Amino acid sequence: MLLVGLTGSIGMGKSKSAELFAAEGLPVYDADASVHALYEKGGAAVAPLGKYFPDAIKNDAVDRTVLGQLVLNDSEKLQKLESIVHPLAGQMQKDFLETQEAAGKKAVILDIPLLLEKNAEGLVDVVVVVSTSPEIQKKRVLERPGMTEEKFLSILGKQMPDAQKREKADFIVDSSISIEDAHRQIRDIIRGLDAFPARALEVRKTLMK
Incomplete structure (x- = not known):
């Protein structure tokens, strides 16, 4: 494939x-859409991000605007964000590839x-x-x-x-x-x-x- x-x-x-x-x-695997899904209520990133960015959690979901402001021009916070989100998004991409390969795409x-x-x-x-x-x-x-x-x-x-x-x-x-x-x-x-x-x-x- x-x-x-x-x-x-x-x-x-x-x-x-x-x-x-x-x-x-x-x-099509949309990396941004996958991250959005992680940020939604019940998404896998909400709880771990809430530990480090509590101000970004609104109504049990990640407020992307607030989160963006928190990490803007702050490389340390951005690295922390990426360390949490990237492995979760990577698993979603892996699942997508396995599904499409099995379907013979x-x-x-x-x-x-x-x-x-x-x-x-x-x-x-x-x-x-x-x-x-x-x-x-x-x-x-x-x-x-x-x-x-x-x-x-x-x-x-x-x-x-x-x-x-x-x-x-x-x-x-x-x-x-x-x-x-x-x-x-x-x-x-x-x-x-x-x-x-x-x-x-x-x-x-x-x-x-």
Whole structure:
């Protein structure tokens, strides 16, 4: 089973690209959505996060806005957050891969925002980077509810520059023109996947032993 890593900096159009891959029949694992599920009432991350970030727990769930403010520009708190959430999210991803492999899927999309920042490209067979111009990126991000330029710049500072991501990509989706154009590009990418060997899943299994 081919593992396709889908990534891109904030505001580049990665989430919409994931939807377009799904529309073409490829199962998508959404790393952000998995974390959201961990934060919801009854989610596995609520109790452990409550021990270290009690102010972020509201109505038995994690308030992501408050949590984000608590770790903003605080590397120590961010590391603690990641040490709690990443293993839980990793198990969810493992379960997804096992399910799709058992179903006989030939390829899956792993929608992982920080794939390249975490130097995890060796855990996928193909890297797809979604990109657009800095002007379009900034406009999209600042239109989000609760977003400020300060927060945008802080997030951007933690992400690998777009130019470096493009250099590491096997395929690039240019999201600057239209959804229809991006969809065309994605169909072309899917047709090109047959040229790549599926090795990453076996690498993952070795690491998980």
